[in-house]
Amino acid sequence: MKRAPARGWPSTIIGIVLLALMLFPVYWMVNASLQPAGNTLQGGWFPFHPDLSGYATALRDQGRNLVTSLVVALGSVVLSLAIAAPAAYALAQFPIRGTNLVVFGILMTQMVPSIVVANALYSAYNDLGLLNSYLGLILADSTAGVPFAIIILRSFMQGIPREIIDAARVDGAGRLRVFRSVVLPVSRNALITAAIFTFLFAWSDFLFALTLTTTETVRPITLGIYQYIGAHTNQWNATMATAVLASAPAAALLIVAQRYVTAGATSGAVK
Amino acid sequence: MSKAVTRARCGERLAQWMFLVPAVAYLLLFFGYPIVKNVVMSFQQYTTTTFYTGAAPFVGLQNYSKILSSDLFTKALLTTVLFTAGSIVGQFVLGLAFALFFQRRFPLGGVLRSLLLLPWLLPLVVSGTTWKWMLDTDTGVLNDALRGLHVVQSGIPWLTGTSQALVSVILINIWVGIPFNTAILYGGLQDIPPHLYEAAKLDGAGPVTSFRYVTWPLLRPVAGVVLVLGVVYTVKVLDIILVVTGGGPANATETLATQSYELSFQQFQFGRGAAMSNILIAISLAFAFVYLRANRRARNV
Numbered sequence: 001m002k003r004a005p006a007r008g009w010p011s012t013i014i015g016i017v018l019l020a021l022m023l024f025p026v027y028w029m030v031n032a033s034l035q036p037a038g039n040t041l042q043g044g045w046f047p048f049h050p051d052l053s054g055y056a057t058a059l060r061d062q063g064r065n066l067v068t069s070l071v072v073a074l075g076s077v078v079l080s081l082a083i084a085a086p087a088a089y090a091l092a093q094f095p096i097r098g099t100n101l102v103v104f105g106i107l108m109t110q111m112v113p114s115i116v117v118a119n120a121l122y123s124a125y126n127d128l129g130l131l132n133s134y135l136g137l138i139l140a141d142s143t144a145g146v147p148f149a150i151i152i153l154r155s156f157m158q159g160i161p162r163e164i165i166d167a168a169r170v171d172g173a174g175r176l177r178v179f180r181s182v183v184l185p186v187s188r189n190a191l192i193t194a195a196i197f198t199f200l201f202a203w204s205d206f207l208f209a210l211t212l213t214t215t216e217t218v219r220p221i222t223l224g225i226y227q228y229i230g231a232h233t234n235q236w237n238a239t240m241a242t243a244v245l246a247s248a249p250a251a252a253l254l255i256v257a258q259r260y261v262t263a264g265a266t267s268g269a270v271k
Numbered sequence: 272m273s274k275a276v277t278r279a280r281c282g283e284r285l286a287q288w289m290f291l292v293p294a295v296a297y298l299l300l301f302f303g304y305p306i307v308k309n310v311v312m313s314f315q316q317y318t319t320t321t322f323y324t325g326a327a328p329f330v331g332l333q334n335y336s337k338i339l340s341s342d343l344f345t346k347a348l349l350t351t352v353l354f355t356a357g358s359i360v361g362q363f364v365l366g367l368a369f370a371l372f373f374q375r376r377f378p379l380g381g382v383l384r385s386l387l388l389l390p391w392l393l394p395l396v397v398s399g400t401t402w403k404w405m406l407d408t409d410t411g412v413l414n415d416a417l418r419g420l421h422v423v424q425s426g427i428p429w430l431t432g433t434s435q436a437l438v439s440v441i442l443i444n445i446w447v448g449i450p451f452n453t454a455i456l457y458g459g460l461q462d463i464p465p466h467l468y469e470a471a472k473l474d475g476a477g478p479v480t481s482f483r484y485v486t487w488p489l490l491r492p493v494a495g496v497v498l499v500l501g502v503v504y505t506v507k508v509l510d511i512i513l514v515v516t517g518g519g520p521a522n523a524t525e526t527l528a529t530q531s532y533e534l535s536f537q538q539f540q541f542g543r544g545a546a547m548s549n550i551l552i553a554i555s556l557a558f559a560f561v562y563l564r565a566n567r568r569a570r571n572v
Contacts (some may be wrong), residue, residue: 011377018372019383029401029413045412056432087294094287106565109302110500111555113507119312119541120305124320136429143301175286180323204394206510213534222396226514229400236354236404243397248550254348258385263390265454266508 029247033240053183054237055245062242068134069203069246074157074219075138076193076202080145084194088153089183093165103154116209117143125212132213137220138244140208152264157183157241183224187193192265196253203249285531306552312545319539327542334546343522343530351526354441355505361445362501363494373453373481374460384457391450399514402443406430406515433523436516440524444511454499459493460486504559506551527551 020027033054033218034047120262121140130136160183168178184191209223227244228239254261292446313334315327322507373384390398405412406429414426429439463486470480509528512518518525523535527547535544 009378011372011375012379012383015372015377015380015383015519018369019386022387022446023389025401025405025446026393026396029397032404034358056369083293083297087288090287090290096287096291102291102298104563105298105302107561109298111503111559112302112306113509113531113548113553113555114530115509115528115535115544116309116552117301117305119531119535119545119548120308122300123317123322123534123541124304124308139301142297146294146301177389179290204396206394206396206514210513211532222394225396225400229403229514236396239400240404243400246397247393249392250460251328253391254290254385254389254392261388261392262385265391265451266458270380 027151029240029243032236033244037235037237038075046171050186051237052130054235054241057235058241058245061238062221062224062245065221066245068218069221072141072205072218073136073199073202073249074138076145077198078143079138080142080149080198081191081195083142084149084153085184085191086179089179090152091150092157092163093153094159099184106147108144114207115141115196119205121208122167122211122254125263130212132215136212136216137194137205137208137218138202140212141202141205142198144201144205145194148197148201149194152194153187153190156187159185161210189263193260194255196257196260197264200250200253203246272454282311291409309549309552310546312495313549315542317540317542317545328396328488330542334542338543338546338550339568343525346463346522347525347530350437350524351528352508354444354508354524354526355502357438357441358444358508359498359501360503362448363498364444366449366497367494368454369449369453370456370460374495375506383455387453388450390447391454395510396448396514398443399511402439402446403515405429406439430516431520435523436520436523440512440515443515444505448505450503452501455493455497456490459490462488462493474507476492476541499561503555506554506558527554 031045031047034050034052034053036049036051037053040140044117087102090096091102117140121136125131130139164182164186165178168182173181204222205220206222206226209220210226213219213223221242225239225242228235228242306458312327314329314331316330316333317327342534350359369387373380376446404523406414408426408428408431409425411429411430414423415425418426427435427437444554467489468481471485476484498561509530509532511523512526512529513532518529531544531547531551534540534547
């Protein structure tokens, strides 16, 4: 987009300073994670002698929780996309009566606090034996991913030219076949964006982990961190190392899939 | 119309609906059911005993009257209003400032703009934990720096002082929310036709005048959506407050959302927790109405 006049490096320098201020907490988290054990008062503003003992402790205590988070987040991606992709296609391309009602319902889900869902699910899960289960968390965590994925995918699929779909239908392909071999491949980028965000939503979940698990068997990393600080530990380096590990997916996805993340950040709301 | 055609039509419609069935079922089970269940629960005495005996007697409006008559409710409502207003104003103003800054074209602008998304992408528990550590009265880096610069003699109790704690969680929440506001507002700025700026320039408008007469009027629909979405999301903020202060000190950072959580999952008064979260939904619904109107306006631009 060429609109504003190009400015030179002074703006870049201002930008870097602003970013450094905004991202200082992230730097501080990494710095604290590399300090030796104990209360890090003696730790400096820069980890001159990086000490990995915090990471050793974190992996020992929280390694299993990291795997749990990964399982739950990946499960939520699969479930959310499996539910959202066909629905988004129907809402985008079929002249179904009731489309507006469903879309309205999806917008309304944004108003529902997670605590309302947790409140009701706790007793339901208690009856169904879904407390402390991967499936229970995957289902609950997808409450953030499903509406978001439907909104993003629908706004993309509305732009798919009818001719492509009609041509496939004329060739005798059934509705499912068109969806699988025409619509999904064309929507690849939107699917990646939706997958990234459903992953991050589930990975970041804290409330469902807090309310729908009671034992250590299925414990996401976010809850692991919370219990670290609850224990009034003076192992701040291990706590911060865990925080760094829990931030890794978000940071990695931002770097590797910058285009998709930026697309998701802007299209999720105003469409 | 022959029967065969009608049947084909029906089959067609059924096939189309099949694509929607899983999503509708999911939304009904995981949003519809909880909302209904919460309304019912809020009129019941629903406690831990319920889980053993299955008994949840209806108590009419008792849960609501208990909540509304407690001193804590008034305090939590006021805190919710302050927390939301403070967060929204801060996020919006700073988010807009960032968006305007990134509208300039300069080397590395795009990279810096996407790096700014990081605070928004991190798990809130991580952000909360990090800030808790930075704002610690004795060992936190902020007081460390302030002491080093001789701004203060002894550390400010950012999270343990009753008057400071709310300001601290608002500032943290602003930090979390800036990237989202910047991303959406930047998108809105990109949609303003450049020739309008050129025309304003020809008329001798400076940056302030052109912001006032070109940028702001055209950005207003998007700004409305961002503000209302911001309110809807901020009213229900839970993670940050639970992690950073746990609602303390002396209930200084208790909001309706944290209250609802504590009633249900710490005092096991599920009926009262449900009543509290229904009040929260009612507040969100009022804003939802505004949001949908703003959304309709934004679409017509």
